[in-house]
Amino acid sequence: MNIAVLCGGLSNERDVSLSGGVGIARALREQGHKVALLDLFLGWTEPFEHIEDVFTHEDAGTSFAVGENAPDLDAVRAMRPGQGLVGPNVLDICKAADIAFLALHGEEGENGKLQAYFDINGVKYTGSGYLGSAIAMDKDVSKTVLRAAGIPVAEGVVLKKGEPAADVGFPCVVKPCSGGSSVGTTIVQDPAGYDAALALAFKYEDRVLVEKFIPGRELTVGVLDGKAMPVTEIIPKSGFYDYKNKYQPGMTDEPCPAPITAEETAAIQAMAERAYKALRLEAYGRVDFIMGRDGVFYCLEANTLPGMTPTSLIPRMGKAMGMTYGQLCDRLIEASLKKYGR
Numbered sequence: 001m002n003i004a005v006l007c008g009g010l011s012n013e014r015d016v017s018l019s020g021g022v023g024i025a026r027a028l029r030e031q032g033h034k035v036a037l038l039d040l041f042l043g044w045t046e047p048f049e050h051i052e053d054v055f056t057h058e059d060a061g062t063s064f065a066v067g068e069n070a071p072d073l074d075a076v077r078a079m080r081p082g083q084g085l086v087g088p089n090v091l092d093i094c095k096a097a098d099i100a101f102l103a104l105h106g107e108e109g110e111n112g113k114l115q116a117y118f119d120i121n122g123v124k125y126t127g128s129g130y131l132g133s134a135i136a137m138d139k140d141v142s143k144t145v146l147r148a149a150g151i152p153v154a155e156g157v158v159l160k161k162g163e164p165a166a167d168v169g170f171p172c173v174v175k176p177c178s179g180g181s182s183v184g185t186t187i188v189q190d191p192a193g194y195d196a197a198l199a200l201a202f203k204y205e206d207r208v209l210v211e212k213f214i215p216g217r218e219l220t221v222g223v224l225d226g227k228a229m230p231v232t233e234i235i236p237k238s239g240f241y242d243y244k245n246k247y248q249p250g251m252t253d254e255p256c257p258a259p260i261t262a263e264e265t266a267a268i269q270a271m272a273e274r275a276y277k278a279l280r281l282e283a284y285g286r287v288d289f290i291m292g293r294d295g296v297f298y299c300l301e302a303n304t305l306p307g308m309t310p311t312s313l314i315p316r317m318g319k320a321m322g323m324t325y326g327q328l329c330d331r332l333i334e335a336s337l338k339k340y341g342r
C-alpha cells in the first residue's frame with residue numbers, strides 16, 4: 001500500500017507524535033509498504049515530479065527522542081507564520097495514499113476536526129471518525145456519556161476561566177478538559193496548592209476539570225477492533241503518571257498483562273469495550289482506569305489516537321498478544337479500513 005504517515009502538528013504532544021511517526025514509518029516500510037512521512041503542519045516541501053514519488057522518498061530512518069518537557073509550539077508556528085494546521089501538499093499526498101496513518105496526538109489532529117476534513121475530502125485514515133474523536137477529546141463530555149452508559153467516573157466539577165474556584169475536597173486532580181499526556185495536570189494534596197494548579201491548567205485551556213483524587217491502582221486497556229487487548233498496570237517509580245513518567249524510558253513500570261486476578265481482568269476488559277462503544281470509538285483506542293481501593297473501576301478517559309512511541313502502551317499490549325510493532329501497525333490499518341466497508 002501507499003501510506004501517508006502524519007505526525008507532528010501543533011499540539012502539546014507534538015514531540016510524542018514525531019517519535020511515534022518515525023517508528024511507524026520505519027515499521028510500515030519493513031512490512032513492505034511505501035511510505036511518505038509528513039509533518040501535518042510543516043507539510044511536504046521537497047520538490048517532486050509525480051505525487052506518487054513521495055512514497056518512495058528516502059526520508060525516515062532517523063529516530064526522534066521525546067524531551068523531558070512539552071515542546072515550544074510558538075517556535076514551531078513561527079516556521080509557517082499565520083498559516084493553518086494543514087501544511088503544503090498534505091491533502092494531495094493523503095488523497096494519493098491508500099490510507100493516512102494518523103500518528104498525531106492531542107487537541108489538533110485527535111479532536112475530530114482533521115477527521116471531518118478528511119471525510120469531506122475523501123481521504124481514508126486510521127482510528128476513530130470525527131464524532132468519537134470529538135467526544136473522547138473532551139473529558140467532560142466523555143464523562144457524561146460514560147456515566148449514562150453506567151460506567152463509573154470520578155466525581156468532579158468543570159470550571160470555566162474567570163469562574164469562582166469551587167473545590168471538591170482534597171486531594172483532588174486539576175486537569176485541562178481536552179488535554180493529553182498529563183500536560184497541565186496537577187494532583188493537589190491540600191488547599192495551599194490549589195490556586196497554582198488552576199492557574200497552570202488555565203494556561204492550556206479555558207475549561208478545567210477538578211476531580212476527586214481516586215486512590216487505587218492505575219490500569220489501561222487497549223481496544224482493537226472492538227475487542228479488549230491485554231490489561232496493563234501503570235506504576236510510576238515516583239509521583240504520578242505525568243509527562244516525564246510517560247515518555248522517559250525507565251520512569252514507570254508497566255507490567256502487561258497486569259498482575260490482577262482473572263476476574264478483575266475480565267471485568268475491566270468488558271468495561272473498556274463498553275466505554276469504546278459508548279464513546280463511538282472506531283478501529284482502536286485505549287481506555288484509562290483507576291481500580292479504586294473501594295473495588296470500583298473508575299474510567300478516567302479514552303484516547304482515540306494512543307501513543308505509539310517505543311515506550312507506549314499499545315505496542316506493549318500488541319507484543320503481549322504476539323504481534324511485532326510492524327504487525328500491530330498493519331492490524332491498525334486493517335481495522336481502520338473496515339470503516340470504509342472493506
Ligand SMILES: Nc1ncnc2c1ncn2[C@@H]1O[C@H](COP(=O)(O)OP(=O)(O)O)[C@@H](O)[C@H]1O
Nearest residue numbers: 154173179180181182211212213214241300301
Ligand atoms: N481522578 C483521578 N484520580 C487519580 N488520579 C488521576 C485522576 N485523574 C487523573 N489522574 C492521574 O493523572 C493522569 C492523567 O490523567 P488523564 O485523565 O488520563 O489525562 P491525560 O492522560 O489525557 O493527560 C492519569 O494517568 C492518572 O495518573
Ligand SMILES: [Mg+2]
Nearest residue numbers: 181288300301
Ligand atoms: Mg490518560
